[in-house]
Amino acid sequence: MMIDVLYFAWVRERIGLPKERVETSAATVAALVEELRAREERYAAAFADISALRVALDQELAEFDAPLDGVREVAFFPPMTGG
């Protein structure tokens, strides 16, 4: 399946792009992270510690063990600092 993967804040800076289309057969967010990590050093650096990251699936916060079935948009970012 093809999904849009978005990166924000320092995750975007480390990977070097805000958004990309990814062909994946990953069943969960964690499996997608493993695939991305294996790509290149910049991905490995961005995903080195997933406890420092948050994920949203189709613009709703989710957990890293969440399934990707039917998901169109995945976003990775650090903990939010609004207000």
Place this chain on the structure above:
Amino acid sequence: MRVSVQDAPFDFAGEAREFAAGRTDMGAIVTFSGIVRDTGDAPLLEMMIEHYPGMTERAIEAIAREAQARWALGDVLVIHRHGRLTPGETIMMVATAARHRGDAFAAAEFLMDYLKSRAPFWKKERTAAGADWVAARDEDEAALTRW
């Protein structure tokens, strides 16, 4: 309910006045505004606020709906800026209207606690010493447990 995520500056006093106008059944209006603060070692030159277009509005609306479900509110307003801001500029505001002040105060605090760590904004500060992302604070996450 009105939620606005915008690049442009806004007039806090004017927004508060407009929010309060035209209703006679609300006895309490609580407003809060967040300001770009410069208290670091190196003077702050600017703050860049990044956000997640689409999700930001959805997340704030969900937080505001939750506040309306928990307290008896007449209305809720949230304005949050993104982009480049300088020290002293207004980043955001919330306003709540209720018959009684208890509901208005509690809902405003709830909105602020959730906007801090559940609305997809990220702040980057630039000083003469360089630029760095503002780290989320454990206290902000812990603040959610009181609700």
